[in-house]
Amino acid sequence: MPNKIKIFFGFLAVIALFSVYSVFNSLSGKSAPFAAIGIQNTLPSPDTDADHDGLTNREESYWNTDFQNPDTDGDGFKDGEEVVSGHDPLKPGPNDLLANSANLTEKIQNLVVGGIYSTDLKPDNKNFDSSIGNISAVIVDDFYQSQSFQKPQITLTNNSKENQELYLKNTAQIIKQLLLAPNNNISAKATGDQYIVLLSGLKNNFKDAYRDLAQMSVPNGWQEIHYNLLDIVNRSTVNYESLGSYQTDPYRSYIALEDIKNMDSDIKELIKQVNSRITQNHLNPDDNFYKLLNQLFK
Structure with missing residues (x-):
């Protein structure tokens, strides 16, 4: 890969951080909640998985998928595999990404800005950088846990x-x-x-x-x-x-x-x-x- 592409990717983190500080500069009398926003599992509690697609019958009802068909949209991927990877089990790929996929850059902005408002985060604190790093680590961990790998039946x-x-x-x-x-x-x-x-x-x-x-x-x-x-x-x-x-x-x-x-x-x-x-x-x-x-x- 050309060096200019490597450099470009290297600056992605800087861009994200710059976006955070841009928000800091625009703060003026506005309030923001400080809550750890992680990717939540919206699926109901476990039940029987009749078609062995990784979704229980109750979860099939939630997603409106066919509990007797492991691949409702017929695109070659089981319904459960599509859900955990952020794809719509009712829409064949490749353009089947779920619209509510979390924006990680916005999440870290909201957490940092909310932390400053609530004084949980202070820019002049010597631990400020490590605190930002901890917030980032939590968001990344939540993201990859939401993409958890479910073993298919082979x-x-x-x-x-x-x-x-x-x-x-x-x-x-x-x-x-x-x-x-x-x-x-x-x-x-x-x-x-x-x-x-x-x-x-x-x-x-x-x-x-x-x-x-x-x-x-x-x-x-x-x-x-x-x-x-x-x-x-x-x-x-x-x-x-x-x-x-x-x-x-x-x-x-x-x-x-x-x-x-x-x-x-x-x-x-x-x-x-x-x-x-x-x-x-x-x-x-x-x-x-x-x-x-x-x-x-x-």
């Missing part, structure tokens, strides 16, 4: 060598499509905004990869590894989608970029587990692909 097969090698082959094919497909659309002359739009568009590639990975057969011994892979792909979907909010919610875009960078260690650990299992079970996968992954994340 089809398990026996641990024969043939099944394991077929699993590795199919997984490699899905990951190849995920990694290579976007490159055709990225021009060397693209502007900063165009790069961000293209990066945000990768969410659809990750959604497709998640769907394919969730539907494939998995050997018993690879179940935990497969769920770890699904978790990484799901987080990537949320993060790349959040990148597209850099104009309306720069703070969300910034923390998404940070999480993308932090996932590097998770990917390395996953590849380490895969290599260990390949060696342990004397498997012969697509050597070129897995060697490439080892080089990229060594």
Whole structure:
């Protein structure tokens, strides 16, 4: 990625902070409540999940989804998966993001401004910066908890060598499509905004990869590894989608970029587990692909 794009993303946090101080300067006799505003779980209490889509019957009633159809809108994603990732289970993707998705930049502004009004936060206090950091951490934590990963039901097969090698082959094919497909659309002359739009568009590639990975057969011994892979792909979907909010919610875009960078260690650990299992079970996968992954994340 060009240096100018890296610099641009680096300033997203500064933009969000600048927005906060812009509000400070405009304060004049107005009051603001100081309440910890987190993303709330609006779903009713648990009940029976008749169609195994991650939503109970009572929750299906709340969302007006079909309790006998795990994918009400027919877009390839279970109703429960769509709800926890902030998507409308009644509207097929890709333009199905729920309208009430929280604006993290506005949240931190409201909390900080309210804190100053209530004197809980004082700009001249030596702990002011750390207090702002604590508020930010709470908001980020609430955001990612609201995007919690629900394990889909996967089809398990026996641990024969043939099944394991077929699993590795199919997984490699899905990951190849995920990694290579976007490159055709990225021009060397693209502007900063165009790069961000293209990066945000990768969410659809990750959604497709998640769907394919969730539907494939998995050997018993690879179940935990497969769920770890699904978790990484799901987080990537949320993060790349959040990148597209850099104009309306720069703070969300910034923390998404940070999480993308932090996932590097998770990917390395996953590849380490895969290599260990390949060696342990004397498997012969697509050597070129897995060697490439080892080089990229060594």
